[in-house]
Amino acid sequence: MxxxxxxxxxxxxxxxxxxxxxxxxxxxxxxxxxxxxxxxxxxxxxxxxxxxxxxxxxTLEAQVELTVQEMRRKSTPLEKYVFLQSLQDVHSTLYYAVLSRHTYEVMPFVYTPVVGEACQKFSQIYRHTPQGLYLSLQDRGQLRSILDNWPVDDIRAIVFTDGERILGLGDQGIDGMGIPIGKLALYTACAGVHPSHCLPVTLDVGTNNQAKLDDPYYIGLKHRRLTGPEYDAFVGEFMEAAVDKYGESVMLQFEDFGNNNAFRLLHHWQEKVCCFNDDIQGTAAVALAGILASTALTGIRVETHRFLFMGAGEAGAGIAELIAYAIKVETGKTIEECRKQIFMVDSKGLVCLSRLEGLQHHKRDFAHDVEHVPDLLSAVKAIKPTALIGVSTLAKSFNETIIREMSAMNKRPVIFALSNPTSKAECTPEEAYKWSNGMAVFASGSPFEPVEFNGKTYIPGQGNNAYIFPGIGLAAVACGATRITDLDMYIAAKALADAVPEDRLEASCIYPHLENIREVSLKVAVAVAANKYATGQASVLPKPTDLESYVRSVMYEPGY
The missing domain is CATH 1.20.1370.30 (Hemocyanin, N-terminal domain)
Structure with missing residues (x-):
């Protein structure tokens, strides 16, 4: 209770x-x-x-089987989401056992794509059982004492949002709480981070979503979003309160903050506390892992690719920056030289030097001295990329002409349609395989079923952040990490790429099966934890003799 x-x-x-x-x-x-x-x-x-x-x-196994059968009888994805969340409210061991034993089947109803609809309707389906903390502007000056209201003192991982940019759905205000709840459920299901160590938090700073403001049943503050120094002070009060309460090794994960705040807050805090932004860095690491794994199919290494991004928001800029960092590590070039292999298209066309004055800060490093063109097709023809990465939330923007153009330039074009939810995907895997005559190396942001084409079964890889962030969290919890760096993200991406089995590559899939996610998370966690000890950023000392055995020993397994 x-x-x-x-x-x-x-x-x-x-x-x-x-x-x-x-x-x-x-x-x-x-x-x-x-x-x-x-x-x-x-x-x-x-x-x-x-x-x-x-x-x-x-037995627990019998309860799991009965629960899964009941879930399958629910008629809509949202009903399955509500059913699972209600189970978490009353019987958490069974909930996590269901997630752990049936991860591949259940994950879409815990997180993407269904969590998007759940956030849109969160006020309507709110169940009156505390699953995290709601900290509003009305609580300014009291955040540290409010943390004491949460019944568990040993918190090691916090996922928090202000609800401004929920997936590709925009400002959902306090209803964005579905994201931290879902993310932390995957920390446990996918990496064995003990649920009692996890805390979802929403910072309610208002909303600019007029539909929410007009909704008589909306459960958040009904005023426009706070901005400027007062907003920064509120976020800062929370960060400092969390570290004061839980210690400097508490991991703080920024989630679904708007572009205007996401980069700025990350840059301000990443050298001060143990934090990362999953939309910027987690998305970047899983995308980089796909690029690294694709070398086995294309023969093209990351340092010899030419990348073109459709979309230049926080996800696109984060991926681009980590790719540039990877090229730097692999070649020893300056980061400025590495960025010259990466191009972006935004709503006004190709990001280039002639547009520099009007560009947002996170785009400026990718504004190169090339001629401006107004659209994606013109950019593909001008840049001649080997890899096309979609993070635009513009459904069907990778049309037949675009993919055929990519295929004419490349024997095996890399096509990543990463926008979530499914309705926002730049193209489907079926379209990518059909229009490339089966040669595309494809990845998506949401799950898709296998595709039969010309007598071959293709398994579209899902560039799911769940391959990365649970392992990062497990590493941070296991070694007591005091910082999370770009090097950690690069190391995590390499560990994920190395975990792709041969049979998946034979089906043109560049990610492991989600059924094996706990073992994948273990590999990611061990690699990252090793780096934390090597760089002096681990607080659990001394370093275990057998790091993998130690990390495995701290993984929670639901049971009686």
Whole structure:
């Protein structure tokens, strides 16, 4: 029940009425303690559970199977999302067991693509059970004391958003809380970060979404977004409160902040606390991993590619910057030289030097001395890229003409349509394979089914951030990381690329199967943790003799 948990073997209760309830009833109402019909006869006797449950006993595996069957009977994706979230509210061990045993099937209903619809309707489906903290402008000056209201003191990973840029759906205000909740569920399901160590947070600074402001049932503050120094001070108060409460190794993940704030906040805080921005750095690492893995199919190494981006927002700039960093590591060139292999198209055409004065700061490093052209097709013809990366949220912008042009220039064109949700994808895998005569090396941001073309089965790789951020989180928690750097992201990308098995490459897939995500996350975590020890940015000392065994030992496995 709200306000009650078990931490360090003791139970902290904030609800005075709860103290009068029978111990067994309290256990059944505490998600982290509840086993449902999994309690043994002896446990029912000693814990005061007799009569509160039917007499049958079910194993966790049987409960998982029944739960998955019930989920499959739900008629819409959103109903499946709500069902799973309701399960998390009452029986968290079973919830994480379902996610861990059926990750590939369940992930779309926990995170993308369904979480987008869930955020749009979050106020309508809000279930009145605390799954994280909502910190609003009304709480300024009190954020540190409010953190004490969360019942668990040992928090090691926080995902937080201000809801301004939720996926490709724009400003969702406080309804963006679905993103931190979903991301941290994947920390546990995909990497074994213990759920009690995770805290979702939404910073409610208002919203500019008029539909939300007009909605009588919207659960957030009903005024326009705060901006400027006051906004920065509010975010800063939260960051400092979190470090003060949980220590300098608490990992703080920025999630779905708007372009105007995302880069600026990351650059301000990344040298001060253990933080990263998943939209900028996590997306970049998973995309870079796909590029590195694609070498096995194209024969083109990252340092010899010519990249063209459709979209120049925070995701595109983040990917471009990490690719430039990877080229720098591989070649020893200056970062300025490495950026010259990377071009961008935004709403006004090719980003170039003649447009420098009017460009946002994150685009300026990729404004090269080339002639301006007004659209993507003209840019493809002018730049002659070997890799085309879509982060525009403009559905169908990779049309037949574009992909055929890419195929005429390249034996195996790299085509990444990374925009989420599915409705925003630049093209489908079926279109990419058909228009390239089966030669495209394709990746998407959302999941797609395998494609049959000319007698061959193609498995479209999903450039899912879940390949990266859970492993980063596991590494940070395991070694007590005090910083997260670009080098960590490059190392994580290399570890992911190295984890792609041969049978996946034979099907033109450049990512591992999500069914193996926990082992993939372990490999990513071990590589990143090794770098933290090598660079003196680990606080769990001394370094374990067998780092992989140690990291594996801290991974949470749902069970009774």
């Amino acid at each position: 709200p306000g009650e948990t078990t931490t360090g073997g003791t139970c902290r209760t904030n609800d005075p009425e709860g103290a009068s309830l029978g111990n067994g009833y309290r256990v059944l109402k505490t998600p982290s303690l509840n086993k449902g019909l999994g309690f043994t006869s002896a446990e029912r006797e000693t814990m005061g559970l007799k009569g509160l449950l039917p007499p049958a006993t079910l």
